[in-house]
Amino acid sequence: MMRALRVPIFYLPIFVGLLLWELAARAGLLNPNLFPSLGDVLIAFVRLAEKGHLLQHAGVSLFRQSSGFFLAAAFGIVSGILMAESRQVRNILEPLLRATFPLPKSALIPLFILWLGIGDAAKVAAVFLGCLLPIVVSTYNAARGINKQLVWSAWSLGTPTWLIPWKVVLPAVLPEVMSGLRTALALSFTLMVSAEFLIGQRGLGYLIATLGEDGDYAGMFAAVLAVTLIGFSADRLFLWLSGWLLSWREP
Amino acid sequence: MALIEIDGVSKIYPLENNRELTAIDRVNLTIGDGEFVSIIGPSGCGKSTLLHMIGGFVPCSSGEIRVRDVKVTSPGPDRGIVFQHFALFPWKTVLGNVEYGLVERGIAKAERRRTAQAFIDMVKLSGFENTFPNRLSGGMQQRVAIARMLACEPSILLMDEPFGALDAQTRKILQEEIRELWQRFRKTVVFVTHDVREAVYLSQRVVVMSARPGRIKTIIETGLGPDASRAAIDQKADELWDLLRDEVVRTIAEERPVA
Numbered sequence: 001m002m003r004a005l006r007v008p009i010f011y012l013p014i015f016v017g018l019l020l021w022e023l024a025a026r027a028g029l030l031n032p033n034l035f036p037s038l039g040d041v042l043i044a045f046v047r048l049a050e051k052g053h054l055l056q057h058a059g060v061s062l063f064r065q066s067s068g069f070f071l072a073a074a075f076g077i078v079s080g081i082l083m084a085e086s087r088q089v090r091n092i093l094e095p096l097l098r099a100t101f102p103l104p105k106s107a108l109i110p111l112f113i114l115w116l117g118i119g120d121a122a123k124v125a126a127v128f129l130g131c132l133l134p135i136v137v138s139t140y141n142a143a144r145g146i147n148k149q150l151v152w153s154a155w156s157l158g159t160p161t162w163l164i165p166w167k168v169v170l171p172a173v174l175p176e177v178m179s180g181l182r183t184a185l186a187l188s189f190t191l192m193v194s195a196e197f198l199i200g201q202r203g204l205g206y207l208i209a210t211l212g213e214d215g216d217y218a219g220m221f222a223a224v225l226a227v228t229l230i231g232f233s234a235d236r237l238f239l240w241l242s243g244w245l246l247s248w249r250e251p
Numbered sequence: 252m253a254l255i256e257i258d259g260v261s262k263i264y265p266l267e268n269n270r271e272l273t274a275i276d277r278v279n280l281t282i283g284d285g286e287f288v289s290i291i292g293p294s295g296c297g298k299s300t301l302l303h304m305i306g307g308f309v310p311c312s313s314g315e316i317r318v319r320d321v322k323v324t325s326p327g328p329d330r331g332i333v334f335q336h337f338a339l340f341p342w343k344t345v346l347g348n349v350e351y352g353l354v355e356r357g358i359a360k361a362e363r364r365r366t367a368q369a370f371i372d373m374v375k376l377s378g379f380e381n382t383f384p385n386r387l388s389g390g391m392q393q394r395v396a397i398a399r400m401l402a403c404e405p406s407i408l409l410m411d412e413p414f415g416a417l418d419a420q421t422r423k424i425l426q427e428e429i430r431e432l433w434q435r436f437r438k439t440v441v442f443v444t445h446d447v448r449e450a451v452y453l454s455q456r457v458v459v460m461s462a463r464p465g466r467i468k469t470i471i472e473t474g475l476g477p478d479a480s481r482a483a484i485d486q487k488a489d490e491l492w493d494l495l496r497d498e499v500v501r502t503i504a505e506e507r508p509v510a
Contacts, residue, residue: 147336149338150340152326153340154340154351156331156332157355158355159355168340172340172341249341
């Protein structure tokens with residue numbers, strides 16, 4: 001009984017917040033033109049969903065977000081491990097990392113649009129670049145701090161040197177990599193929406209911007225709600241996957 | 252017959268501003284096939300480094316180490332190693348760890364299961380095959396590491412303070428078990444420790460190293476059979492401690508910050 005109630009109790013503050021929102025709207029405390037009631041938002045959500053709009057735009061956005069995210073994951077993990085293993089790679093990549101670390105990646109979106117056009121490529125590039133850094137940094141730091149004796153053990157048990165990164169380093173750094181990936185996942189939705197705000201005719205970011213411009217604030221809120229739900233679900237899915245992959249850490 | 256020949260081996264680490272640190276200074280030592288040799292010395296004397304060089308993990312600065320007349324240049328499955336802190340693969344179960352070397356050698360699944368199980372049984376971990384290392388006590392983890400090493404059937408066992416991280420009671424049990432294992436298989440063991448009694452109890456010869464730079468101060472034949480009395484072991488350990496004591500005192504004096 002208590003176990004079944006744990007999740008609803010954990011999220012209780014959200015339900016209380018939503019309830020206060022609806023009550024405030026009904027009591028006339030909010031300007032209905034600027035701050036629609038929860039009920040209106042939900043009605044707009046159903047309206048957008050029914051027309052198939054929401055799903056279409058969400059599909060486009062998810063494609064961009066996941067392409068950028070997975071490319072960044074593959075590229076980031078490989079270069080993080082290579083940086084830790086090879087001085088040459090480190091000498092090339094470390095200055096680049098340090099220089100780009102404080103740079104807000106969204107500032108580059110207009111440049112990407114200039115270079116890659118207004119289609120998917122610029123948006124994927126923005127997500128990719130934004131996700132890259134936390135993944136590279138977490139992988140690199142973990143790989144550098146790896147217990148050398150794990151590598152020695154594998155050597156003495158017959159693993160050839162070229163397979164060490166795959167057989168020993170990657171599984172050993174996985175916990176840190178997963179937490180870097182989780183940060184990147186959250187960033188990927190931010191960058192996706194930001195890139196879609198700027199230009200294009202499709203995607204949830206576009207939908208939010210265009211509904212806002214049309215003064216359909218309930219619809220705009222509904223689109224924001226859709227982004228939130230997708231981001232939240234992606235994070236929960238990621239946590240589940242992470243727990244499964246790292247089940248060996250559980251005491 | 253000489254199995255391991257350590258021939259004028261030094262280890263020198265470069266320091267800042269062109270200075271160097273001599274960790275090991277021209278060590279010569281020959282270890283015979285099937286011998287159990289312990290290396291003791293004060294902390295920082297380079298005894299572990301010497302073991303790592305036999306393993307091929309760390310290169311010699313000068314001199315060379317030969318195993319069966321072949322110069323050691325890299326690690327190899329003929330030399331198994333266990334470390335003080337076990338170095339098990341935490342993402343693999345007990346079975347996965349013990350099987351690891353067999354997988355690397357391309358042994359078929361059914362056979363490697365059988366082999367791994369035999370070694371798991373030997374180190375008394377039956378029933379823990381599917382447990383992950385972080386759910387095991389230190390003593391059990393070290394048993395897994397020993398089984399993982401033995402499963403590859405190395406002819407030389409390198410043991411780097413293997414019981415240093417264990418509590419006194421567990422250490423005692425594992426010492427007895429290692430002695431039994433050695434008497435059964437007669438593999439060559441090079442055993443690094445700073446526990447004098449442990450060295451005497453387990454080995455045929457004890458190599459005493461000096462404080463840094465690590466040199467061989469003396470080599471003692473324990474001359475104790477498998478059923479040596481407690482008194483005989485204690486007496487030999489006291490003898491050895493007298494030799495080691497000066498080196499330990501010297502190490503402590505050097506570590507003390509200059510006022």
